[in-house]
Amino acid sequence: xxxxxxxxxxxxxxxxxxxxxxxxxxxxxxxxxxxxxxxxxxxxxxxxxxxxxxxxxxxxxxxxxxxxxxxxxxxxxxxxxxxxxxxxxxxxxxxxxxxxxxxxxxxxxxxxxxxxxxxxxxxxxxxxxxxxxxxxxxxxxxxxxxxxxxxxxxxxxxxxxxxxxxxxxxxxxxxxxxxxxxxxxxxxxxxxxxxxxxxxxxxxxxxxxxxxxxxxxxxxxxxxxxxxxxxxxxxxxxxxxxxxxxxxxxxxxxxxxxxxxxxxxxxxxxxxxxxxxxxxxxxxxxxxxxxxxxxxxxxxxxxxxxxxxxxxxxxxxxxxxxxxxxxxxxxxxxxxxxxxxxxxxxxxxxxxxxxxxxxxxxxxxxxxxxxxxxxxxxxxxxxxxxxxxxxxxxxxxxxxxxxxxxxxxxxxxxxxxxxxxxxxxxxxxxxxxxxxxxxxxxxxxxxxxxxxxxxxxxxxxxxxxxxxxxxxxxxxxx
Amino acid sequence: xxxxxxxxxxxxxxxxxxxxxxxxxxxxxxxxxxxxxxxxxxxxxxxxxxxxxxxxxxxxxxxxxxxxxxxxxxxxxxxxxxxxxxxxxxxxxxxxxxxxxxxxxxxxxxxxxxxxxx
Numbered sequence: 200x201x202x203x204x205x206x207x208x209x210x211x212x213x214x215x216x217x218x219x220x221x222x223x224x225x226x227x228x229x230x231x232x233x234x235x236x237x238x239x240x241x242x243x244x245x246x247x248x249x250x251x252x253x254x255x256x257x258x259x260x261x262x263x264x265x266x267x268x269x270x271x272x273x274x275x276x277x278x279x280x281x282x283x284x285x286x287x288x289x290x291x292x293x294x295x296x297x298x299x300x301x302x303x304x305x306x307x308x309x310x311x312x313x314x315x316x317x318x319x320x321x322x323x324x325x326x327x328x329x330x331x332x333x334x335x336x337x338x339x340x341x342x343x344x345x346x347x348x349x350x351x352x353x354x355x356x357x358x359x360x361x362x363x364x365x366x367x368x369x370x371x372x373x374x375x376x377x378x379x380x381x382x383x384x385x386x387x388x389x390x391x392x393x394x395x396x397x398x399x400x401x402x403x404x405x406x407x408x409x410x411x412x413x414x415x416x417x418x419x420x421x422x423x424x425x426x427x428x429x430x431x432x433x434x435x436x437x438x439x440x441x442x443x444x445x446x447x448x449x450x451x452x453x454x455x456x457x458x459x460x461x462x463x464x465x466x467x468x469x470x471x472x473x474x475x476x477x478x479x480x481x482x483x484x485x486x487x488x489x490x491x492x493x494x495x496x497x498x499x500x501x502x503x504x505x506x507x508x509x510x511x512x513x514x515x516x517x518x519x520x521x522x523x524x525x526x527x528x529x530x531x532x533x534x535x536x537x538x539x540x541x542x543x544x545x546x547x548x549x550x551x552x553x554x555x556x557x558x559x560x561x562x563x564x565x566x567x568x569x570x571x572x573x574x575x576x577x578x579x580x581x582x583x584x585x586x587x588x589x590x591x592x593x594x595x596x597x598x599x600x601x602x603x604x605x606x607x608x609x610x611x612x613x614x615x616x617x618x619x620x621x622x623x624x625x626x627x628x629x630x631x632x633x634x635x636x637x638x639x640x641x642x643x644x645x646x647x648x649x650x651x652x653x654x655x656x657x658x659x660x661x662x663x664x665x666x667x668x669x670x671x672x673x674x675x676x677x
Numbered sequence: 678x679x680x681x682x683x684x685x686x687x688x689x690x691x692x693x694x695x696x697x698x699x700x701x702x703x704x705x706x707x708x709x710x711x712x713x714x715x716x717x718x719x720x721x722x723x724x725x726x727x728x729x730x731x732x733x734x735x736x737x738x739x740x741x742x743x744x745x746x747x748x749x750x751x752x753x754x755x756x757x758x759x760x761x762x763x764x765x766x767x768x769x770x771x772x773x774x775x776x777x778x779x780x781x782x783x784x785x786x787x788x789x790x791x792x793x794x795x
Contacts, residue, residue: 270768274761621750627702628754632761635705647706648766654709655759658701661716662752665694668723669748672687673741 271633276406278629280477282622283407287482288615298351299605310341315583322576331558349547352495359487367442384419409478426474429465438466452498454544496544505546512537522562522575533562686726687740693719694747701754
């Protein structure tokens with residue numbers, strides 16, 4: 200009788216377990232197309248079989264362990280962080296690149312060439328009032344080109360600030376959502392597959408914004424750290440990230456009135472800007488605090504565009520000041536063509552024609568010796584193809600210097616686009632790998648892992664052979 | 678039938694590697710096997726290019742640089758896929774069987790657990 204009862208209890212347990220497995224399976228089927236859903240597995244455990252101690256054996260249900268693997272999730276998130284960074288960089292630089300034309304047909308290079316051409320025409324007929332007016336018109340055109348470039352950079356900075364704010368807001372919103380999910384899990388919904396899906400979707404979106412580390416705690420809650428060290432969500436506490444544009448006191452700003460850097464702060468007020476290097480937020484911070492200031496200047500850097508504007512203005516003014524408007528008597532000294540604000544980080548924005556300059560006040564005469572009636576005009580026209588170091592910036596002519604600047608922007612954009620496309624493929628691959636890991640049974644898994652490893656090894660060898668062949672071919676043709 | 682120019686073979690190699698990239702980005706067992714075939718096809722195309730006379734320098738170089746870029750991506754996809762499975766194998770072994778005295782993930786003994794998968 201006892202044995203019969205034992206068998207019955209065992210059978211009843213087994214039935215309940217299999218019924219539960221069926222529910223799990225149905226849930227999997229129903230969610231097969233749900234974005235972010237992971238297959239659930241019902242783990243069945245053999246019960247201890249010790250009849251003389253009343254242990255009836257059979258099977259019992261273990262917990263419904265999510266087959267979603269933390270490992271596979273992290274593989275996707277790592278790729279998402281890089282993809283987010285390059286997506287953002289490519290989007291932002293596309294706008295910046297539009298103003299740095301490398302063809303020389305518009306913008307600053309066209310205006311620079313135009314100014315040098317006007318100097319050349321003036322040198323041919325130094326007293327010609329039309330040629331003198333053309334110099335002023337060309338100088339005005341160059342000033343406007345600098346203003347336009349500076350305005351575009353300022354707009355790019357403003358857009359970046361706006362995007363930084365919205366990204367930080369979204370990041371905190373996702374933190375809030377995770378906070379609510381953590382609460383639900385702690386209140387008992389630890390096995391809720393729908394909740395699990397929402398948590399992982401939130402984490403994936405978060406990883407596109409910023410580099411995160413997520414840890415699942417024993418109570419089912421998720422701890423999220425930004426950059427591996429700054430807490431965002433711990434249990435049912437949210438640690439909001441804050442963005443500000445206050446000028447740091449240390450180090451003190453070198454150029455007053457120029458833009459201050461963007462700073463990210465953790466909830467404890469610590470500066471975490473340096474630890475955010477990936478994700479869209481990393482891309483935006485890099486653009487805002489490094490790329491744009493290196494071109495347009497900020498409180499700590501003059502910026503290459505300002506260096507160019509100032510160098511052109513200073514050198515032209517210097518040459519004109521060394522000349523004479525008329526040899527008198529008394530001789531009348533040359534006047535400056537350009538003026539700009541004393542703040543060196545805003546020269547491109549403020550450069551303009553000197554208020555006192557008129558066509559008649561352009562100094563064409565080099566007093567010498569030897570005296571040359573069109574000496575300064577000739578010297579100015581030689582700025583197009585300079586020989587003297589004084590007419591160059593870091594060894595480059597003004598046009599070459601601009602070419603290097605626009606080339607750098609173009610290269611940054613091309614690299615970002617290429618990396619974005621590359622990372623898009625990596626994310627697609629990581630998602631497929633995750634799917635495969637989620638869907639495979641434990642029994643098949645060991646075999647499958649071996650199959651995959653061997654297939655990859657074979658492919659690696661083939662890629663290596665192909666790379667060698669390609670390099671050989673390139674070397675032969677180069 | 679006219680012989681193909683070397684540039685055409687290189688273009689075919691570029692297409693074959695492009696196909697391999699597509700397959701490597703979505704790698705199941707079948708896709709992995711087919712990506713290997715595609716890479717092998719690219720190798721054959723390069724071999725034909727080498728044996729089909731002098732190439733137009735500019736056109737061929739341009740295509741070879743494209744090929745090199747694609748191969749860099751292919752290498753990264755292969756390395757990432759390989760590292761993924763290797764990492765998971767190590768993690769899975771450690772989770773199911775712990776570590777050996779030397780600190781390496783231990784090999785799990787045959788399972789005494791029945792699992793049902795939906």
